[in-house]
Amino acid sequence: MNMSRLKKIEYRPISVREALVEIKDLSELMIDLAYSSALFNSKELAEEVVDLGEQVDTLVYLLDMSAMLAARDAEEAESLSGVLKVGSAVDKISDAAVAMASIVLRGIDAPPLVQEAFKLIDEQLSRIEVAQESVLIGRKLSDLELAAMIGVDVIALRRNKTWIIDLEKEQVKGRDILIARGALYGLERLRNIAEGKTKELE
Amino acid sequence: MDEQFRKIVKHFVELKDTSEIMLDLAYSALLLNSKELAEEVIRLEDQVDVIHRDFQLLSLSCDLLAENTEDRLGLIEMGEVTERIADAAAEIAEVVLRGLEPHPVLRMVIRGAEETVVRATVPPNSSLIGKTLKQARIPEQTGMWILVIRRGDAWMRPASTMMLQAGDILLASGYAEGREDFWGLVGEERRRRRR
Numbered sequence: 001m002n003m004s005r006l007k008k009i010e011y012r013p014i015s016v017r018e019a020l021v022e023i024k025d026l027s028e029l030m031i032d033l034a035y036s037s038a039l040f041n042s043k044e045l046a047e048e049v050v051d052l053g054e055q056v057d058t059l060v061y062l063l064d065m066s067a068m069l070a071a072r073d074a075e076e077a078e079s080l081s082g083v084l085k086v087g088s089a090v091d092k093i094s095d096a097a098v099a100m101a102s103i104v105l106r107g108i109d110a111p112p113l114v115q116e117a118f119k120l121i122d123e124q125l126s127r128i129e130v131a132q133e134s135v136l137i138g139r140k141l142s143d144l145e146l147a148a149m150i151g152v153d154v155i156a157l158r159r160n161k162t163w164i165i166d167l168e169k170e171q172v173k174g175r176d177i178l179i180a181r182g183a184l185y186g187l188e189r190l191r192n193i194a195e196g197k198t199k200e201l202e
Numbered sequence: 203m204d205e206q207f208r209k210i211v212k213h214f215v216e217l218k219d220t221s222e223i224m225l226d227l228a229y230s231a232l233l234l235n236s237k238e239l240a241e242e243v244i245r246l247e248d249q250v251d252v253i254h255r256d257f258q259l260l261s262l263s264c265d266l267l268a269e270n271t272e273d274r275l276g277l278i279e280m281g282e283v284t285e286r287i288a289d290a291a292a293e294i295a296e297v298v299l300r301g302l303e304p305h306p307v308l309r310m311v312i313r314g315a316e317e318t319v320v321r322a323t324v325p326p327n328s329s330l331i332g333k334t335l336k337q338a339r340i341p342e343q344t345g346m347w348i349l350v351i352r353r354g355d356a357w358m359r360p361a362s363t364m365m366l367q368a369g370d371i372l373l374a375s376g377y378a379e380g381r382e383d384f385w386g387l388v389g390e391e392r393r394r395r396r397r
Binding site: 088095099100117 | 208212225232270272275279284287290291294307308311359
């Protein structure tokens with residue numbers, strides 16, 4: 001790695017909770033994206049994972065700083081040290097995801113391993129394209145409650161050659177490509193909805 | 203598929219599954235401040251080390267990759283990824299084993315403030331025995347979803363086709379209000395005392 005490319009760390013106010021939530025959420029997303037990058041042999045997805053890894057690294061510094069500022073006595077320091085230990089462990093998960101992404105980026109033939117492995121497991125990752133006539137168009141992913149309805153999580157979306165991972169407020173558009181995680185049955189239902197074969201969301 | 207490669211894939215699946223179960227258990231251990239669950243994570247880490255070693259040996263001896271050392275290295279590195287996740291889970295479990303009082307922030311981070319993790323053992327007279335997880339409709343009826351299932355010495359991730367047996371230990375997560383319904387559905391007697 002080129003050292004001069006490392007981002008300078010500067011304190012900014014962020015709560016311990018906020019920082020750790022973000023680190024944990026990002027690391028989980030990164031593992032899913034890293035497996036997706038291998039499964040679909042996508043260097044672009046792998047690059048996305050590497051970028052997220054840098055975000056996590058920065059957040060871990062901020063977590064450490066805010067925990068230091070939050071500790072007022074020995075008791076709190078003791079209990080916050082547990083938080084930091086968890087933060088550093090979760091950071092290792094993010095590093096592991098980056099390691100997987102780098103294997104994909106090097107163009108190594110690891111994808112067959114992952115592709116065969118995914119044939120043997122319950123929880124699947126799918127790439128689903130949204131058709132113009134789908135009832136999903138114009139809907140916000142967060143409003144659809146796909147997790148509660150069909151047990152599927154959309155983890156990333158590709159639009160005009162860029163990946164969007166902050167999906168909270170995103171409205172679905174035609175030709176979007178969704179990466180979704182869930183059981184095969186739920187994914188098939190989402191595929192039918194996305195391709196416009198099923199017109200009802202329930 | 204090549205027999206050797208098939209074996210490698212199987213080992214990889216086991217590594218992936220076990221490391222993910224460990225992570226779920228480690229977070230649950232933290233939420234419940236449960237040394238018992240934390241120790242289970244550590245025990246699974248030993249198991250991962252053994253599977254990982256076998257995976258490495260198989261990857262080194264796989265004839266399919268004889269000409270391509272880069273691919274062989276990639277395979278070995280993929281195994282390492284799962285092993286690193288298992289290590290991270292063990293580190294989280296260690297926080298509990300060290301007797302550090304879990305900071306309130308951890309609870310909020312792991313499940314959101316209202317969510318909780320509960321466990322129940324399927325009694326011999328449970329109405330769920332012989333039903334698959336899908337037929338048991340636990341999330342639909344209680345709002346709790348199963349994180350992991352322990353049967354004998356093995357921890358298993360929930361699969362919809364898995365048939366429930368007496369003695370299965372279910373670890374479930376969801377909103378605290380669902381706890382009583384969950385214990386009721388499973389038929390666990392201890393629930394009255396836990397109120």
